Amino acid sequence: MADELKKFREQIDRIDDELLRLFNQRAALAQQIGHVKGNGAVLRPEREAQVLQRMVQSNLGPLSGQGVTQLFTEVMSQCRALEAPLRVAYLGPHGTFSEAAVFQRFGQATDGLPTESIDAVFAAVENGAANYGLVPVENSTEGAVGRTLDLLLNSNLMICGEVMLQVHQCVMSNENDLSLIRKVYSHPQSFGQCQGWLNAHLPHAERITASSNADAARLAAEESFAAAVAGEQAAEHFKLKVLARNIEDDARNTTRFLVVGKQEVAPSGRDKTSLAMSAVNRPGAMHDLLAPFANNGVSMTKLESRPSRTGLWEYVFYVDIEGHQSDAKVATALAQLKQIAAFVKVLGSYPVAV
Numbered sequence: 001m002a003d004e005l006k007k008f009r010e011q012i013d014r015i016d017d018e019l020l021r022l023f024n025q026r027a028a029l030a031q032q033i034g035h036v037k038g039n040g041a042v043l044r045p046e047r048e049a050q051v052l053q054r055m056v057q058s059n060l061g062p063l064s065g066q067g068v069t070q071l072f073t074e075v076m077s078q079c080r081a082l083e084a085p086l087r088v089a090y091l092g093p094h095g096t097f098s099e100a101a102v103f104q105r106f107g108q109a110t111d112g113l114p115t116e117s118i119d120a121v122f123a124a125v126e127n128g129a130a131n132y133g134l135v136p137v138e139n140s141t142e143g144a145v146g147r148t149l150d151l152l153l154n155s156n157l158m159i160c161g162e163v164m165l166q167v168h169q170c171v172m173s174n175e176n177d178l179s180l181i182r183k184v185y186s187h188p189q190s191f192g193q194c195q196g197w198l199n200a201h202l203p204h205a206e207r208i209t210a211s212s213n214a215d216a217a218r219l220a221a222e223e224s225f226a227a228a229v230a231g232e233q234a235a236e237h238f239k240l241k242v243l244a245r246n247i248e249d250d251a252r253n254t255t256r257f258l259v260v261g262k263q264e265v266a267p268s269g270r271d272k273t274s275l276a277m278s279a280v281n282r283p284g285a286m287h288d289l290l291a292p293f294a295n296n297g298v299s300m301t302k303l304e305s306r307p308s309r310t311g312l313w314e315y316v317f318y319v320d321i322e323g324h325q326s327d328a329k330v331a332t333a334l335a336q337l338k339q340i341a342a343f344v345k346v347l348g349s350y351p352v353a354v
């Protein structure tokens with residue numbers, strides 16, 4: 001048994017030596033690419049998406065597709081950081097799901113900049129304090145994030161990418177046992193996602209709303225007999241014990257985030273285009289707006305409406321379509337749409353989340 005273990009570990013050592021040599025060879029190439037780019041953008045979302053897709057497709061296992069994605073995200077993160085530091089603004093404080101989404105997408109060699117609001121994320125990118133921003137746009141249980149949609153409409157920033165984060169909620173506390181909990185802090189959205197579990201396991205604990213999950217964890221850390229519902233990252237940050245994991249009522253609970261920046265992203269081969277549009281006020285106008293997509297064989301993956309804020313009962317429609325704005329079909333559909341819509345703004349073309 002001991003002999004066998006030793007033999008396997010020697011093989012692993014040899015593989016690690018080889019991996020290290022190859023990682024450094026890859027990193028040196030990234031440095032050379034950095035010089036070729038000069039002052040151009042270091043982050044190339046389309047290239048990163050292609051690298052991840054190719055690796056997932058060629059993966060023969062036993063590593064999972066998600067595992068391969070995580071490994072290569074970190075490899076690219078380290079390589080990219082040798083070209084230039086990457087600063088990404090997000091909705092803070094430390095310990096939020098937004099922070100987790102930043103590191104899931106960009107890897108650990110990233111400088112995260114927590115801000116106080118979604119507005120402040122946009123402002124940080126606009127004024128150059130951050131290279132990119134990451135903002136929540138919709139949750140599978142709670143729906144659209146209106147503030148993000150409104151800001152996209154009025155900002156010059158473009159959507160450069162999307163991130164899908166599986167949201168797992170935990171109960172965390174200074175206490176060791178659920179039976180001691182008298183108060184639970186959380187953000188209203190998280191309470192909404194965990195109602196069933198809380199009713200079953202903490203029916204008598206008072207539920208107190210906090211401005212973010214991370215703030216809930218901070219409050220719970222300052223008290224006895226209190227707990228917070230938040231992501232595991234908040235427990236680590238505030239040194240709380242996790243008393244229960246995955247307490248969300250829907251196990252598929254997912255939040256979609258957008259990466260915003262000043263860059264137009266080139267096609268990756270698997271892209272989405274987001275746009276905002278409004279119809280002239282006459283019968284059938286909405287139907288007409290959707291016709292260019294159907295007529296050109298462009299699939300719509302999302303349709304969301306928001307009050308336009310310019311007149312009573314006028315709406316802006318947010319649409320996601322498959323394909324890049326430079327694809328022939330998409331370009332034709334957009335040209336036709338511009339002829340008939342009262343207003344159209346392309347918010348960006350970007351790779352589908354890998």
Ligand SMILES: O=C(O)C(=O)C[C@]1(C(=O)O)C=C[C@@H](O)C=C1
Nearest residue numbers: 030033042043044047076079080
């Ligand atoms: O191909 C590039 O442009 C690189 O800079 C290399 C690399 C990588 O590590 O593969 C790193 C950063 C870019 O965002 C894309 C890819």
